[in-house]
Amino acid sequence: MSTPTSTGTTTRPTTAPAARSTERVTLGKALNLGLRRALEGDPTVLLMGEDIGRLGGVFRVTDGLQKDFGPDRVVDTPLAESGIVGTAIGLALRGYRPVCEIQFDGFVFPAFDQITTMLAKMHYRSRGRLSLPVVIRIPYGGGIGAVEHHSESPEVLFAHTAGLRVVTPATPGDAYTMMQEAIASPDPVIFLEPKARYWDKAEVDLGRTTGDGLDRARVVRRGTDVTLVAHGPAVTTALRAAEAAAQDGTSIEVVDLRTISPLDTATVADSVRRTGRCVVVHEAPTLYGTGSEVAARIGEACFYHLEAPVLRVGGFHTPYPVSRLEHDYLPSVERVLEAVDRSLAH
Amino acid sequence: MTPTDLPRPRPGNGSTPERTPAGTAPLTPSGSPEPELVQLLTPAGERVEHPTYSARVAHLDADALRGLYRDMVLVRRFDTEATALQRQGELGLYAPLLGQEAAQVGSGRALAPQDYVFPSYREHGVAHTRGLDLTDILKQFRGIDHGGWDPRAHHFHLYTLVIGSHTLHATGYAMGVQRDGLVGTGDPTRDTAVVAYFGDGATSQGDTNEALVFAAVNNAPVVLFCQNNQWAISEPTDRQTRVPLVERGRGFGVPSVRVDGNDVLAVHAVTLEALERARSGGGPTFVEAYTYRMGAHTTSDDPTRYRSAAEEEEWRAKDPIDRLRTHLAALGELPEAFLESVAAEADALGKHVRATVRAMQAPQKPTMFDHVYATPNAVVDDERAWFTEYEAAFEDAPATGGAR
The missing domain is CATH 3.40.50.920 (Rossmann fold)
Known part of the structure; x- marks a missing residue:
């Protein structure tokens, strides 16, 4: 470990440099920053999931957020995926914008009923009177040497259900803006995160809250x-x-x-x-x-x-x-x- | 071991305990004492006192009791009319609430306007107490709407047909109420409780159990109101549980109470207590309202295949409306003019239901594409455009008299 060679004698600039809006970050960090920005910008945004608070999530995507936003906005939930999505629906009906983390792709199925029968259909069955702005984040895909149920790609199971948006960023830049756009969407969004690319790095413009949207290739x-x-x-x-x-x-x-x-x-x-x-x-x-x-x-x-x-x-x-x-x-x-x-x- | 050799627990619904040690409460199959059934009005219409709950209804004067009677009569008339409309082909299906009027009216009338209800699909009596036009409920059964009303207008959510799913919605909604700071303010016009209605069958669902977990650990202001009507379609309660259902709540650390669900006063008292606990920050309550589905599960069901006429007769003697009527008469508080006015009101409601339902038209075809998403969706838009063009092709075609 290096030790400081000069103490108290560092020349400091007289004015702070202009905040750089572009940073080289990993896809995982871009998601973290997108979530942070959404939490800062809208007091109704909540994060819910298993181990997302004190631990920061098993992939550390929510690292540091509970510390800064408190346990009522970054909620460590009981270990029950249907419960997470079901209570998120209730919170959304009360005016909140919950972002649920499902720990791994293969663990989304206990919540599949809530997602497909309730979350997807509420806007339709209420004839547009109710909206459920809920984001379901799912780390998905393989290539990381995991045990079973940790490498799956369930996207079409959701895409086949009308009422859900199903999106997946491939780059840190998209991860950052699409996360914010998904949270802002009045429709429920299945947000699939390519877990094998969490550590890929790229320059991301952190000044943006929107990018190319959730509709376009x-x-x-x-x-x-x-x-x-x-x-x-x-x-x-x-x-x-x-x-x-x-x-x-x-x-x-x-x-x-x-x-x-x-x-x-x-x-x-x-x-x-x-x-x-x-x-x-x-x-x-x-x-x-x-x-x-x-x-x-x-x-x-x-x-x-x-x-x-x-x-x-x-x-x-x-x-x-x-x-x-x-x-x-x-x-x-x-x-x-x-x-x-x-x-x-x- | 053949399937018929499997050991079977004795019925755990408390209605017919097999063995009662002298001087003790009957035992349930798990060995615990048969839980108390809170009752303030016996099936014979006799008013009995309860050390905790009598005080909860002390404020109800004769006018208030007549109000509850009126509610139950109107709701039963609605039920009768809707069942008849199904038989006449005006409704595709209907789920009668016959027998559960006290459980629903007694609890519904305990709610404050700001409270929020998540019903199952048989809560027509609660809907009545929330001020809905009950014909809105029949839009679903007529096949013209998946919902039928604005949930926010009456703080009464849409019916949920997937058993137990809405217990989680209610719990989440209550977690939102907590975050809004509307628990324990001490202001009775602001403090808010949430109620989920579900049945005995729903207690077997994972979602209901998860709702109890989430409600308990979050101390959520929610009342989980189970109407144990003894039958989940054809399955009696002992196919769902080997302990009294009220024990389910206690197992999660949630204060729980079993109440005579056909006793409108006791239900009202127990619900008021549960709502007060929720609003004041005391957290969730599990209520088991012990009642009976006197009718079929739905108009497609045939209860004669799975239960006896003797059982139905036994419960008919515990009718929720009869016992309040007897009580009011004994008090000398049932004037003929009141009965006539309630009968006239019920007739008018019946007429309104018949006329309104018969006038309900199917929605325009392209509306099936509406509100799939809150935002424009290219896939849905393309399909709507194709469908509209396809339909228009028939309109342009020369009329040849052939069937379309």
Whole structure:
């Protein structure tokens, strides 16, 4: 450990430097800062979950927030997911904006009933009289060597339920603004956090409370030969595949979906009309997955522009395998490139 | 061991204890004494005193008692009319409350305007006390609305059909009341309590048990009001529990009381106590209102398949309206003019219910796309646009007399 070499003699600037609004932070820290900003900006915002207070959450996403905002706003709840979401619904009916943390993807199912039968439908069944601005944060996806129930990708189970928004940031910048936008949304939001990317770093403009919203996909790499569509943790995989393909002279465009519900078909279709080819990549099983929906919609929207069928790269129709095999289950750069080659061969 | 050899606990609902040691309270299957049943009005209509709860209803004069009688008669008339409308094909389904009038009116009339109710789907009597036009409730049963009223207008949430789910909503709402600083202010017009109504079957649901946990550890100002009407469709209470349901609350550290649910005075007294505890910062209460579903679970149900006429007859003798009527008559406080005016009011309500329900029209088709989200949604908008265009195609088509 270094010791100070000069004490009390440091030259200090006479005026404080202008607050830098851009900082290089991890995705996890960006979420933490987004939550902090929402707590500061709106006294009705509450965080609820298991171990989120004193511990700061098992991934430390809520680190330091209970200390600064107190145990009534950053609430360590009993260990009961249905109870967390059910009481969050009640708090929302009373005018609060609860943000629930589900500790891991595989533990959301005790709350599945409250989310799909109650949270999703309250606005509809009250004919718009009631709104439930509740955010359900779920660390999801694999690749971290975890035990079972800790690596799943349940996004379509929620996307299939009308009334829920289902979004997933892939970058620290999106994590920061989408978290704030999700909390501000009058609709319930399933907020899926790619846990394998919690430690990815990027420059984030901390002066912003809004970004590109919760409705739109984004083209994150321009290309001309094939469109890769990905979301959450698979966006990084797609970008790596695009980089590798570029070495071989193939120009790949990458679309980060950002939102699973609503699905921004227009942005994907616009890309596919230019490239003529589309490969969808995600960690969730391909059967009835997001890729299946993208394929169906792109087939309808871009039939005369397609040079090849839309292909899917994702998990298999198996339970999530043991961690020693997960890298053969998850879509890898190699498997993405294999699909790109198949598409180009048509 | 074959399934029929499985040891079976004795019935735990307290109605027919098999063995009562001399001089002691009957034992429940768990070995604990049969819990006290708070009662102020016997089935014969005789007023009895209770060391704790008599004082809670001492303020009720003859006018107030007649008010409770009127409420129960009106609610029963509504129930009769709605059941008839279902039989006539005007409603797809109806869930009668017959027999539970005292449990609902007695508790509902204990509420303050600022209190908030989370009903199950049979709480028509509570709805009446909250000032709803009861025909709004029938919109759901006629198939024209999933709700039917503005919950905030009467502090009466929409019915919840998934058993027990709303116990958590009530608890969360009560946690919000705490954060609003509306507990223990000492101002009776501001201090707020929340009540969740549910049945004996719901006590088996995880959500109800989680609600008890969350309510207890948060000291939430919520009353978990269980109407034990003895039957969860075809399953008697001993298929839900081997201890009296009132013990469930105690197990969570929540003050709990079992009350004669067909005794409107006792229900009122017990509810007032529970609400006062909630409003003053004393936390949650579990109430087991011991009552009976005299009718079917719903109009689609057939109770003759699972319970005896003798049992129904036994409970008919404990009718909640009859006993208050007997009590008022004994007091000399049941003038003919009052009975006539209540009968006329009930007739008018019946007429209103029939006319209003029959006039209820199905909503316009495209409204099925409304309010899926509070914000614009491209997927829903696209589907609405397609559907509208599809429908318009039929309007443009030449009339050929063929079926659409």
